[in-house]
Amino acid sequence: GAVVSQHPSRVICKSGTSVKIECRSLDFQATTMFWYRQFPKKSLMLMATSNEGSKATYEQGVEKDKFLINHASLTLSTLTVTSAHPEDSSFYICSARDLQDYNSPLHFGNGTRLTVT
Amino acid sequence: AQSVAQPEDQVNVAEGNPLTVKCTYSVSGNPYLFWYVQYPNRGLQFLLKYITGDNLVKGSYGFEAEFNKSQTSFHLKKPSALVSDSALYFCAVSRGSTLGRLYFGRGTQLTVWP
Numbered sequence: 656g657a658v659v660s661q662h663p664s665r666v667i668c669k670s671g672t673s674v675k676i677e678c679r680s681l682d683f684q685a686t687t688m689f690w691y692r693q694f695p696k697k698s699l700m701l702m703a704t705s706n707e708g709s710k711a712t713y714e715q716g717v718e719k720d721k722f723l724i725n726h727a728s729l730t731l732s733t734l735t736v737t738s739a740h741p742e743d744s745s746f747y748i749c750s751a752r753d754l755q756d757y758n759s760p761l762h763f764g765n766g767t768r769l770t771v772t
Numbered sequence: 773a774q775s776v777a778q779p780e781d782q783v784n785v786a787e788g789n790p791l792t793v794k795c796t797y798s799v800s801g802n803p804y805l806f807w808y809v810q811y812p813n814r815g816l817q818f819l820l821k822y823i824t825g826d827n828l829v830k831g832s833y834g835f836e837a838e839f840n841k842s843q844t845s846f847h848l849k850k851p852s853a854l855v856s857d858s859a860l861y862f863c864a865v866s867r868g869s870t871l872g873r874l875y876f877g878r879g880t881q882l883t884v885w886p
Contacts, residue, residue, distance in 0.1 A: 698878040748815050758823060760806055763815035
């Protein structure tokens with residue numbers, strides 16, 4: 656079945672540094688990938704829609720200069736948390752849908768636990 | 773606007789008993805409905821979906837869900853719960869024309885006790 660690989664699974668960084676999270680579709684192509692943020696015991700909050708070859712679409716309230724998204728190929732999207740602060744600590748999850756199968760469900764990565772100290 | 777309501781934060785059931793996790797939705801146009809399960813510190817795993825056709829949808833691990841248009845509901849069910857079913861369950865909806873952009877409920881923590 657379709658697999659989305661997310662890396663790293665866990666990262667700890669110091670306040671003020673930047674962290675890059677990768678999301679890859681391993682056996683399918685995806686023109687669109689989605690980035691979610693999940694707070695403890697909370698639902699998923701859609702942060703942005705990543706579009707291959709064009710600018711990402713950010714949800715209201717999400718700082719695009721802080722959460723940089725790049726979708727350079729049909730199988731890779733990256734989320735960079737710039738100048739991270741402790742309040743950015745969270746669980747970040749990416750998802751993608753198979754370009755060739757319009758009715759396929761979204762496939763999710765295993766998430767990245769970010770801790771900013 | 774699209775939205776999903778999962779009225780129960782927590783559902784507890786004994787192993788072997790039937791389980792139901794409730795979901796109601798609001799969407800303009802035809803709904804595409806999904807159930808996902810999340811285990812601790814993991815991403816979401818797809819369980820089942822309803823797009824069109826039979827109202828009763830069968831999915832992975834013995835789960836099924838019934839689409840009820842008049843009640844705008846899509847409850848998740850399983851005839852006999854397992855301890856290993858304990859996890860966080862999310863209902864999600866998208867409009868047919870924007871498939872891929874999902875609106876999630878807040879999640880229901882299912883605990884199956886032995």
